[in-house]
Amino acid sequence: MVADPKRSGSNPEEEHLEDRKPQSDEAHSAFTPPEGVPLPAPPEEEHPTSEFAVPSGFAPEAAAESAQLEGSAFNRPKGRTTQTRQPSGYPAFTPPHGIPVIRLTKETPWQDRMRTMLRMPIADRPVPERAEKHEDETGPAVPRVLDLTLRIGELLLAGGEGAEDVEAAMFGVAHAYGLDRCEPTVTFTLLSVTYQPSLVDDPVTASRTVRRRVTDYNRLSAVFRLVDDICAEDVEVTLEEAYRRLAEIRRNRHPYPGWALTLASGALAGAASTLVGGTWLVFIAAAVGAMLGDRLAWLASGRGLPEFYQFVAAAMPPAAMGVALSLVHANVQASAVITGGLFALIPGRALVAAVQDGLTGYYITAAARLLEVCYLIVGIICGVLVVLYGGVQLNATLNPEEALGGDSRPVTQICVAMLLALAFAVLLQQERHTVLVATLNGGVAWVVFGALHDTGGLDPVAATAVAAGLVGLFGQLLSRYRYASALPYVTAAIGPLLPGSATYFGLLGLAQGSLETGIGSLTQAAALALAIAIGVNLGGEIARLAIKVPGAAEASARRAAKRTRGF
Numbered sequence: 001m002v003a004d005p006k007r008s009g010s011n012p013e014e015e016h017l018e019d020r021k022p023q024s025d026e027a028h029s030a031f032t033p034p035e036g037v038p039l040p041a042p043p044e045e046e047h048p049t050s051e052f053a054v055p056s057g058f059a060p061e062a063a064a065e066s067a068q069l070e071g072s073a074f075n076r077p078k079g080r081t082t083q084t085r086q087p088s089g090y091p092a093f094t095p096p097h098g099i100p101v102i103r104l105t106k107e108t109p110w111q112d113r114m115r116t117m118l119r120m121p122i123a124d125r126p127v128p129e130r131a132e133k134h135e136d137e138t139g140p141a142v143p144r145v146l147d148l149t150l151r152i153g154e155l156l157l158a159g160g161e162g163a164e165d166v167e168a169a170m171f172g173v174a175h176a177y178g179l180d181r182c183e184p185t186v187t188f189t190l191l192s193v194t195y196q197p198s199l200v201d202d203p204v205t206a207s208r209t210v211r212r213r214v215t216d217y218n219r220l221s222a223v224f225r226l227v228d229d230i231c232a233e234d235v236e237v238t239l240e241e242a243y244r245r246l247a248e249i250r251r252n253r254h255p256y257p258g259w260a261l262t263l264a265s266g267a268l269a270g271a272a273s274t275l276v277g278g279t280w281l282v283f284i285a286a287a288v289g290a291m292l293g294d295r296l297a298w299l300a301s302g303r304g305l306p307e308f309y310q311f312v313a314a315a316m317p318p319a320a321m322g323v324a325l326s327l328v329h330a331n332v333q334a335s336a337v338i339t340g341g342l343f344a345l346i347p348g349r350a351l352v353a354a355v356q357d358g359l360t361g362y363y364i365t366a367a368a369r370l371l372e373v374c375y376l377i378v379g380i381i382c383g384v385l386v387v388l389y390g391g392v393q394l395n396a397t398l399n400p401e402e403a404l405g406g407d408s409r410p411v412t413q414i415c416v417a418m419l420l421a422l423a424f425a426v427l428l429q430q431e432r433h434t435v436l437v438a439t440l441n442g443g444v445a446w447v448v449f450g451a452l453h454d455t456g457g458l459d460p461v462a463a464t465a466v467a468a469g470l471v472g473l474f475g476q477l478l479s480r481y482r483y484a485s486a487l488p489y490v491t492a493a494i495g496p497l498l499p500g501s502a503t504y505f506g507l508l509g510l511a512q513g514s515l516e517t518g519i520g521s522l523t524q525a526a527a528l529a530l531a532i533a534i535g536v537n538l539g540g541e542i543a544r545l546a547i548k549v550p551g552a553a554e555a556s557a558r559r560a561a562k563r564t565r566g567f
Contacts, residue, residue: 142204144239145177146193150208151246152223153184153191158213159220160349160487163362166191169224172231177239188368215349216429217488222249228483254429258298261427265344266291268423268495269318271416273333273340276501282333286340289321293341308379314345315383323391334396335504338384343420343500347376348532349428349491355533356540381507388511410450417446417496425492434488437478441493445471449497461524464497465531471497472539480543490536499528 153170157163163186170184170193182195192207226245229235237245256264269290270283278286297314305313318341326334354369421442425435445467452463475490502525509518 141239142179142195143206145174145179146195146204146206148177148239148242148246149173149184149193150191150206152227153186153193154208154210155219155223155246155249157186157191157210159216159223160213160353160491161220161485162353162356162360163187163365164357164360165485169227172227176230186362186365188365188372215427216254217434217485217491218255218429218431219249219252220485221431221434221488222252224483224485255432256426256429262291262294264423264426265294268344268420268427269340271340271420271423272343272496272500273336274416275413275420275496276336276339278333278336278340282336282340285321285325285332286318286337289318289337290341290344292317292321293344308375311345311376311379312383315341315380316387318342318344319384319387319391323387323394323396326391326396327394335501335508339501339504342380342384342504343495343498344427345380346498346500346503346529347373348494348498348529349487350376351529352491352494352533352536355530356537359534359537377503380503384504384507385511388508392511413450414443414446418443420495421492424495425488428488428492430488430492435492438489438492441471441474441489442496444474445493446496461527461531464528465535467497468494468532468535469539469542472536473543474539475536476540476543477546486540490540494532494536497528497532499525502528 149170152173153166156166156169161169166186167184170186170191171182174180174182174184174193174195179195181197182193184193185191189210190207191210192205194203194205196203223246226237226242226249230237230242266287270287273282273286274280293314293316296317297310300310300313319338321341322334322337325332325337350369350373354366354373356366357363357369358366418439422435422439424442425438430438448470449463449467452458452466453460456463458466471490471493472486475486475493478489479486502521506518506521506523506525509515509521511518
């Protein structure tokens with residue numbers, strides 16, 4: 001090779017690199033075939049073949065007629081079976097067309113829609129399909145929505161609503177305003193709700209304490225209407241309007257004045273005394289004693305005494321009236337007078353709510369409610385026993401056998417049973433249009449009980465359970481027809497079934513020193529009370545089974561409350 005004179009002073013390594021460079025502008029590629037080898041044919045298509053294309057010689061599978069048979073990498077290969085049985089309604093893989101959407105339409109009440117979603121895992125809950133109900137476009141005002149949710153739950157829990165229905169209402173309000181990933185929690189005195197926007201965001205938790213409970217079913221019905229409007233798709237309720245309506249509900253006065261409540265307590269006691277065999281004189285005496293007890297309880301409440309002492313004070317005048325009549329007139333049925341007074345004091349509403357919470361899996365709230373019922377019943381026992389001990393020392397004629405026979409006139413029994421339910425509805429501050437329905441429901445309950453127990457000879461506990469089941473069934477159906485709470489249609493109707501006479505006979509046995517008789521009667525009273533509570537809850541569940549479950553055609557079967565089995 002002849003050296004270039006221009007590169008005579010250059011480095012030998014640079015000369016070597018220069019010799020390796022191509023001698024022309026055409027650079028030869030390493031993939032260029034050598035001379036004598038023919039070039040390959042150009043590809044038929046413009047784009048290269050994908051690695052997922054079907055190789056030559058293999059025929060593609062026929063397209064599936066339905067979307068469920070569409071090819072997917074997660075589909076089970078043909079000819080391969082598995083011995084593991086999957087639960088019905090849940091596929092073993094995510095289908096290529098996606099998971100079916102559960103549509104919670106207005107065809108079902110919001111209670112059932114929200115209860116169905118509460119019983120789902122968070123991952124399976126459907127996202128709100130409509131536009132979120134909030135003022136700005138950036139997103140829902142989370143603190144205000146949580147505060148509104150807690151205030152609504154507070155009114156419902158303070159009014160005696162069950163824990164599951166309170167959670168369903170709270171979840172419905174939060175879900176309607178766009179907070180779909182929220183978890184409400186209800187205990188006896190504490191409400192809390194937690195919202196987490198996503199798995200990577202910090203959760204936001206708010207809580208509220210229920211310190212006062214009031215018996216006002218008028219306010220309870222108004223809150224249910226507000227929740228129904230918020231959860232409805234065809235009604236637009238902004239946060240400001242919801243707060244305004246909630247403030248109006250809190251400011252609303254009771255539908256009945258104080259004197260009407262006092263007369264209602266007297267009518268309830270008089271009707272109950274006639275129901276167990278009393279005469280018109282017994283009716284008047286029981287009514288006067290109950291009204292005195294009601295005024296004395298109001299006085300104790302105004303002085304700030306706890307509810308336990310209020311029940312002690314309310315139980316003493318009816319018992320004193322019965323003892324006084326037995327001392328003046330030996331032929332007066334004093335037992336019926338005292339029994340009528342006990343009917344107005346037995347906490348049947350709290351007992352039904354406690355058993356319902358226990359049956360639906362809210363054991364902490366159920367235990368607290370049962371403890372409250374026990375305290376109130378102990379207060380009644382203390383008030384009655386103090387008077388009965390005094391009557392026994394004065395040789396008062398207290399014969400429980402006088403009230404055991406009952407009234408043999410069926411028409412009179414039905415009328416006084418309906419009067420008892422009517423007075424109970426007034427005491428519960430129900431709306432006027434629900435009073436008549438509750439009264440008729442109470443009459444039906446007593447007719448069923450009388451037909452099964454008096455005519456058919458069925459055990460009183462079983463007859464009470466069947467009658468209470470019909471009350472719960474009719475109450476649930478009426479509440480879903482009106483999109484309202486079931487308590488106004490159920491609580492007053494179970495009044496004629498309350499174990500007032502069994503409670504009195506047990507207390508009288510303890511006062512007279514007959515422990516065996518007293519404990520036996522109190523045990524029967526507890527069995528009757530549990531039969532009422534379980535019957536009401538079972539009737540409500542039967543009513544729910546008769547109603548179409550949201551998304552049942554597309555999704556899985558209706559889940560049980562909390563847990564189905566203990567393992």
